[in-house]
Amino acid sequence: MSCVPFGSSFGSSPIRPATVTEIARVIKPGGDIRLVGPNTPEVLTAHQQVANAVGGRVYQTVLGDYVYTNIIVPAR
């Protein structure tokens, strides 16, 4: 399991459907995902898709034009 990510961060990069699937596949149980992007419809949708794909606790904050989403993946 040492070759899988413990944590992942995305900042100002596109999150495509295949990316969502890959995050859900490789994220380690107990890991965390930090997503940062502008407060745009595409970004909000992508953050929600990642949260839905991995489950866990989701903390989302909108500050000005930006949205921050932290996802804590359950330790299975």
Added chain:
Amino acid sequence: MGFTFASNDAGRSRIVIVNEPDYIVPLRIAPSCLEDCLKQGKWLVASMSVWSVHDIRAGHRAIELVKRQGGLVKLGLRPFDYPNENSTWVPRLGAEQRADQVEILVAEEDGGREVTIQGRSDASPVWVSISEGQVVGVRYGNLADGDIEELILQLLPV
């Protein structure tokens, strides 16, 4: 002042200009071709990735720089999702500019691995200067104020 994003009928980004002069113009995402309004007058168009904080900050800077010319040059602000959407209105867009460009950083720590994926700051915004429908300059990336002013000034008579 500036602009914000709203959702259009298809759930895609639409720029909303807030308390700016009428020569600061929102342009639609993913046009099929260069819009008619861009074929008249002098324009600087900033096409910004909806994923990039850097691009949006650059768009706000461009507003301030264009306003210094008092409306001699119009500013078009356009959102894009996929870079390929720019190929319908920017001539000779290279293969590199039609694909997502990201940097991937990996750090090992305490037996775990952290992966950071971020957009490349030299890929967008896409800056296009247009005079009477003719594209006279194209630049890419997070330009300094002086570089943006250069794009504006090349549209003005000497």
